[in-house]
Amino acid sequence: DTAVSQTPKYLVTQMGNDKSIKCEQNLGHDTMYWYKQDSKKFLKIMFSYNNKELIINETVPNRFSPKSPDKAHLNLHINSLELGDSAVYFCASSPGEGPNTGELFFGEGSRLTVL
Amino acid sequence: KQEVTQIPAALSVPEGENLVLNCSFTDSAIYNLQWFRQDPGKGLTSLLLIQSSQREQTSGRLNASLDKSSGRSTLYIAASQPGDSATYLCAVRLIYSGGSNYKLTFGKGTLLTVNP
Numbered sequence: 623d624t625a626v627s628q629t630p631k632y633l634v635t636q637m638g639n640d641k642s643i644k645c646e647q648n649l650g651h652d653t654m655y656w657y658k659q660d661s662k663k664f665l666k667i668m669f670s671y672n673n674k675e676l677i678i679n680e681t682v683p684n685r686f687s688p689k690s691p692d693k694a695h696l697n698l699h700i701n702s703l704e705l706g707d708s709a710v711y712f713c714a715s716s717p718g719e720g721p722n723t724g725e726l727f728f729g730e731g732s733r734l735t736v737l
Numbered sequence: 738k739q740e741v742t743q744i745p746a747a748l749s750v751p752e753g754e755n756l757v758l759n760c761s762f763t764d765s766a767i768y769n770l771q772w773f774r775q776d777p778g779k780g781l782t783s784l785l786l787i788q789s790s791q792r793e794q795t796s797g798r799l800n801a802s803l804d805k806s807s808g809r810s811t812l813y814i815a816a817s818q819p820g821d822s823a824t825y826l827c828a829v830r831l832i833y834s835g836g837s838n839y840k841l842t843f844g845k846g847t848l849l850t851v852n853p
Contacts, residue, residue, distance in 0.1 A: 662845075663824065663845070663846060664843070664845055665781075665826070665828075665843040666843070667840050667841065670840065678840055680840075712780060712781070714781075724768060724769050724771075724786075724830050725769075725771060725783060725786040726771060726773075726781075726783065726828070726841060727783060728773075728780040728781040728782075728783075729780055730779060730780040731779070731780050
């Protein structure tokens with residue numbers, strides 16, 4: 623199926639650990655994103671990549687490091703996890719041209735719990 | 738800085754009723770506006786995308802309108818069904834300005850409950 627897929631769906635880990643979340647899209651989109659949804663369900667952008675280049679870095683701590691090996695993948699690595707990092711992280715992608723330019727398609731989310 | 742507000746925060750209606758969800762934004766220089774639904778524990782599903790040159794979009798029982806000058810959009814749901822129960826989110830993308838074009842600003846959503 624064509625989609626934005628991210629793994630793992632659930633991640634429970636101890637404070638101080640390092641973890642990664644992977645994202646892949648097979649929609650042929652040029653732009654990929656990471657969003658964070660906090661406990662109050664508010665969605666906020668973290669990063670955006672266009673054709674593997676970083677476009678947006680929204681004052682995210684440098685413990686968060688995105689990596690885009692190609693335009694179909696955008697992974698998120700988090701170092702030294704803190705309690706406040708607990709949230710649902712959503713990957714998304716959007717086309718860069720055509721009638722639906724800018725329309726976002728989201729993955730199912732990765733729920734991170736830091737103990 | 739773009740701010741997006743959704744009213745009401747929660748809405749409960751009986752099945753079959755027509756309803757309107759509201760979204761307002763402070764910066765009218767938008768590229769497009771997108772409505773999503775989010776079911777509990779799930780990702781966001783795109784419902785309708787309205788480009789800045791359009792005034793409305795329709796999909797089945799859903800109709801979204803856009804009035805850039807007043808900074809408002811509405812999502813109209815006709816003949817609501819229990820399966821429509823979800824959180825509805827509005828998101829706005831600014832016209833390109835550095836990296837702004839790549840960023841959607843989300844409202845906090847309206848939690849809709851349709852009672853059988």
